[in-house]
Amino acid sequence: MKAFILSLLLCAGASLAQQPAGQQFKGGVFDPPRPAPAFALPASSGAPVRLADYRGKVVVLEFGFSHCPAVCPVSLASLAAAKQQLGARGKDVQVLFITVDPARDTPERLRSYLAQFDPGFVGITGSDAQIGQLLKDYGISAAKHPVKGSNDYSMSHSSYLYFIDRQGRQRAMMPFGRPAADIAHDLAILLGPDQ
Amino acid sequence: MKHLRPALLWWLLPAFAAGVLAWAAFAPIAAGSRDALFEIPKGTWARRMAGDPVDILPPTIVLTLGVNDTLLLRNRDTVPQVFGPVLIMPGQDFRLPFDTVSINEFNCTAHASGSMKVIVEAHPAAGLPRLQWRLAHIKEAISRG
Secondary structure: OHHHHHHHHHHHHHHHHHOOOOOOOOOEEEEEEEEOOOOEEEEOOOOEEEHHHHOOOEEEEEEEOOOOOOHHHHHHHHHHHHHHHOHHHHHHEEEEEEEOOOOOOOHHHHHHHHHOOOOOOEEEOOOHHHHHHHHHHHOOOEEEEEOOOOOOEEEEEOOOEEEEOOOOEEEEEEOOOOOHHHHHHHHHHHHOOOO | OOOOOHHHHHHHHHHHHHHHHHHHHHOOOOOOOOEEEEEEOOOHHHHHHOOOOOOOOOOEEEEEOOOEOEEEEEEOOOOOEEEOOEEEOOOOEEEEEOOOOEEEEEEEOOOOOOEEEEEEEOOOOOOHHHHHHHHHHHHHHHHHO
């Protein structure tokens, strides 16, 4: 009987250790998490990048475009601030900025654009077909809109951030406009306890 | 009861009604779970493909902060469903908490119209707002049967 009670207490203790109090995500959560759709595409670094290259890190996907006047810069600045708030643990967070405007967002343009926020951010581009497939895999909507009175165009697109855990599973997402502290909070959960 | 004088009943009934109203206006709103669950049942996509303009989720969902402020979407269909910027796979749940009063418009493939609105209301303050909130919920529950 003593052994039974002891094992119950141990189980309860183990369960509490796995789910510490206050570990609720601030953003949306998928349950069960599914493997994040894989991709291998040209990156701002100049070499092709695979999502699997970042296994072991927490990856944040932001879908946007470098000509975006308002939403993308705000999200990228929030991500940079969240990474800073995580301190040394931020090195295990990788931001991938996936363009929805591959015609204008070359690897070089993405590199110079992202460097304004954090030199560690990586931009992803590709052909229209490659980006179109990736958007479909993640359920992202994006559409081109001509700008009145010019040959220019703008893009509308999903503005959420998608969080992928160290095992490559799509775990959570953060709506646009949440403070950097909320982003850092959810990233900290995915990073796990300090090593 | 038959021994009670009619005059006493005249006092007791209003007092009882006033007590109920006071409770409804000032008692804290108890919430076991703050999840507002909406399930997309199996066969939704097949029905849609067969020409049935089925609406599984209401066009507008109203949430209340501190009471039911977490949207829980459950996809029990056999195909992925798009809810706003989220692709929910078959058998998957998606839980989205809200923490500010807001009106949120989402694209949603579970709707015949293709869109859905989530309104997040403030936690009803004690007094008249809480009483009105409770009455509205009773009315809603009765209309749902």
